[in-house]
Amino acid sequence: MNDLQHTLEQLCQALGDDAVITGADISQRHYSDWTGHAPACPAALLLPRTTAQVASALRICNVAGQAVVPQGGMTGLAGGAVPRASDIVLSLERLRGIEEIDPAAATISVWAGTTLEEIQQAALNAGFVFPLDLGARGSCQIGGNIATNAGGNAVIRYGMTRDLVLGLEVVLADGRVLDLRNKMIKNNCGYDLKQCFIGSEGTLGIVTRAVLRLAPQPGPTSTLLCALPNYASAVSLLRRIQRSVGTPQAYELMWQDFFRLGVSWLGNAAPPLSLDYPLYVLLESAGSQEQLEASLEEAFGAGEVLDAVLASSQSQARGLWKIREATGEFPTRMTPLNFDVSLPIGLIGDFVERCRARLDERWPGNHSVYFGHIGDSNLHLTVDCVSLPQPAPILDIENLVYSAVGELGGSVSAEHGIGLLKCEFLHHSVGPEALAVMRQLKDCFDPNGILNPGKILGRGPVYTGVAR
Template identity: 50%
Template sequence: MTGSALIRALVAALGPTTVLVDEAIPPRNLKDWSTLGPETPLCVVRPTDTEGVATTMRLCSEHGVAVVPQGGLTGLCGGGRPIGGAVALSLEKMTGVEEIDPAAATMTVKSGTPLQVVQEAAAAADFFIPLDLGARGSCAIGGNLSTNAGGNRVIRYGMAREMVLGLEVVMPDGTIIRNLNKMIKNNAGYDLKHLFIGSEGTLGIITRAVLRLSPRPGCTMAALCALEDYSKVLDLLSAARRGLGPLLSAFEVMWPDYWDTVIAMPGVRNPIAGKHGAYVLVEAQGTDEAIDAPRFQAWLEQQAEAGILADAAVSQSLADVRAFWGVRDACSEFPQVLGPHEPFDIGLPVARMDDYVRSCLAALRARFPSIIALFYGHIGDGNIHIVACVPGESPQPKDEIVNIVYDQVRQFGGTISAEHGIGLTKKPFLSFVRSPEELALMQRLKDALDPQHLLNPGKVL
């Protein structure tokens, strides 16, 4: 049998401790954080270096067996979920920061390294990795790049793509493409790294990356702001872009239902009294606290005087900053608070976001009058997150909720994925936001780089 022959070949080439089969397969490798159930692969291969990844791909190519790359398995769209009869290729053993180059302001890191480890290594060298998300302790940097992760500070630093200078990638046939470039300016031919960033492991497997480091902030200021309505949110965003300029690092908006839910959760501090139409967390990062903190305070006072703010709480310490972010990041506890629910990550034109929220909520309530639907997100970069569930329903009416949310996205000219990828769960809706010509070009790229369709087959396309 092909599967048995492949397992024997993998064990012979990589050793029995690298190739896990049957009961030796860890439960964590059977699924990701999506709501899809577990799936048992043919085997799990855990190489310790790039050559091991290349050997795995070469042997799988020779035997015609598909491969599903796995990182931290924190994805929400099924991109890392195994496929029956396929090899799950986990990069969890390929961890470590190989080099920090202070002159170039770069870091070379293995793709299985958790994001938090990358952040801490940068901070220890007096640099800063701006990419940040709630799963920082579990997600792997290779997965962050393969999904082009966004996170909390896109408004200032851009998506993960903007932080990458070079990549090492293993192709479906086992060929290793090494381009660990450290130069910001390098226009020597096609910039091949962009083929693999955001491709969700369907075109190649990222094994190492050169990341561009940013200066470590000298100070961080934050304010939780209460506003009358979404029009005031837009006014505040415009004022923040003009008045704070490059200091502005995050602009997070929470609609009232989200706010009311999280401030009732244990351990969440509520610094704002009363009920309001919208809530915004504004963060600014500067270089000199003596200059930038008063500037931030003065800017807030100007917004209050202009009638934009109804109320605001301003951080007096880093503990306050963390507490403010605790309100925004409390969404990580929703599985315990809400139970089974469906999460969404959508993008919309900023000016139309509140109209979308109202229309989507009305459509959801028309079908499910008791539905809980909470809206929050990064907003400044056009990204809304939604969690939705119908209390007491088991199983949840997932398909109907998804269809309503994405049909509304299509009507408002948005995108079904702002930062989480497509994977399996969003694949049926990709045509809502991509033209037939775009989809055809994506398929041509897939066919050219992976003619056997071995890498993460059935994902994205």
């Protein structure tokens, strides 16, 4: 009997035969995430139902030195949940459900396999909102959102996932269970250990339960699309609105190339504004509409806004949002190479011009689009690989973009994590001393290196550049 067979027998005894899946019985959705990067059928798929079963599984695998890859909804965009053929996958999909909503504390306690949409709906039913929101809300699981410190459109007002987590239950590589659940905003009892696991992509421990902050339901919202003359106007308009109306629910900037693309994909619908402006901002505000209109009038007077349309109905608001949500069609209409970066807000405009110029110089005729949630420093850039020489020079483009990010003191990952696909570029944003401490932290929590090996710190195979 080989070591893997022995390990699988132990896992069957601990979890039950129906919780240990092998071979052709493993669904292909466990082979890779939304990137489609390096799909592989893992050695086994574990489907535990309880924290105790997760603990038993990790304890067995740790003793055997067997690598374990945690998986949630598989909606990741950095390869953070992609297994190798020799890995065992541990899926959290059966650890699902709402445990409790505490109206007094304004918290919701959930299992890690619960989808984001389920949590949002439960919060609404209780008179609150859970403000984290992503396009993958119906598929992504809160455990994965926590593991990647997911962002989304509402970060400018409510913060990242990290800001919405009050407590966690986490299973360590050796099977120990850390009960870090907490309903209090103020809790200064030493090291805040939960922060070690938020954004760690399953490399330090596996999140099994979470206590999350809820927010009051906002009042009626106003949706406004503005045309702007330049990037500086986008920043000054944001600050003007924050001063007079309050921080918006969303503040989405679209450069002309993205706006034209999004409008063209609407079919025969007439564009809400001329396609000839340099920049467009789509904002959503729960503040006073009268104050918003007054701020808009001031912005026109100051030359910050050249044209605007204020949605007069929910249907019109949804139509405006469809332009920004054109990203959902990227995989079917393009061969996209996507970048998720952040930079100091004042430098985002400079970065776009620098990046565009360098791409045009190296690959004349390339098609790239720029957009992002700039109020929280996040910029997205997508290059259509069809517009490039073939085979597409993926690695060269990544080096160009991430080098420019590093030059301006930015981050190579704003909200999608590092996973496998950004390991070799992490040094552009994290210095050697900090990287060394990250490795020490990994060695402390997972001395045998069984948890999601190769992710973040790049101790696995190097990504060589395939269009995704």
